[in-house]
Amino acid sequence: MEANQQVATINILLADDDMDDRFFFDKALKEIPMASQLITVNNGEQLMEHLTTHTGPLPDILFLDLSMPRKTGFECLSEIKENEKLKGITVIMLTTSFTRGLDLEDNSRKTLIRMGATDYIRKPVAFDELKQIIKQALTNLAAKSGI
């Protein structure tokens, strides 16, 4: 859980309890031609502990899985956005929790965006699509913060 402090490198934090998804994310990131540094945590408690005790720079962007044991992504987002020190972090929510096309998903998306999430992404089936999603999020972040 150590981050390199390179200039123009995007510091990425991934919070996901699913080992396969962490693998897919890491693999996708490596295939994206952008300078980045990835740190991963396995659940909500680890995430909050990392953010509050880590001495290095805060992540530029946090990919946060919604359903995790111990502390859900929902709870983590709430704590982050209420924390003066952390609330500036760009948070992208990841989920598989909802059946496609249900109102519930729309409602959740709206709630999360209102709470301060930058985007809400359903984990895709196709690997190429996953790469595109991550790349787009990083590109948006770079454009916004001038990294």
Add this chain to the structure above:
Amino acid sequence: MDNTIESAEDKLSIANRKLLFQNEEKEKRAAELSIANKELIFQNEEKEKRAAELSIANKELIFQNEEKEKRAAELIIANTELAFQNDEKEKRAAELIIANTELAFQNEEKEKRAAELIIANKELAFQNEEKEKRAAELIIANKELAFQNEEKEKRAAELIIANKELAFQNEEKEKRAADLIIANKELLAFAYISSHDLQEPLRKIQTVVTIILENENKNLSEKGKYNFQRMQLAAGRMQQLIDDLLAFSRINTTDHQFEKTDLNLIIEEVKNELRDTMQEKHASIEVTEICPANIIPFQFRQLMYNLISNALKFSNPDIPAHIIVTAAL
């Protein structure tokens, strides 16, 4: 000479006597004439009287004549008036003839109508009799019904008792139904959770397949690629089923999510899913006159999938199957 005197004397005597007789006759005639004279005087007097009377009568007649002339003048005037009135009456008569003809026609019509009415009257009289008979029958039927009513009231009283029994049983069933609703909710929750759990590993299978197809493309044989593609299709189908199962587990009887859906899209999806089977069977699907409809999409998709896959499954293997899908509202 004596004879001659005697003869003369005789002749004188005879002539004397004849004259005497004639005298006497003339005296008689004078007497008669005197009487006749008197008679004539009387008659004359009578005629003078009569003349006087006639004179009076004449005056009277003259007066009457004048009166008659006046009257004649009046009658001429009156006649002219009558002639005018006559003309008028003739005109009126002509009009009356026309009116009469009309009335005669109307009269005939009325007679016909009267004849019809007589028939109708007879019919009504017949019907009336029938109704009276029917009324009599109804009175009898009424009495019968009154009797049946009494019987039914007795039966109703029995049914009230039976009803109370059923109400009791109903309460028991409602309690049971409430238990079933709870059990059903639990089952649906179970379906939701288990479906959700199925979804994750499936997504990973799909992701890994895409990684293999992308990264190992060069190393795979055509057959290998084809099999991976089939795996992808099957995984996609399973994903759809899980999605549907998840959706279904969320639907209760009051929450059917009907959507206006293009049925062509659904048929296309089903055709893609069944592409391999269709190729094996040399089957073709013809879609005609299909339109958007208000449906629950996943249920309808499943319905079409089942119908078409069964059609393929049970088609004659020796003849290329041709499936026609059409719609009508």
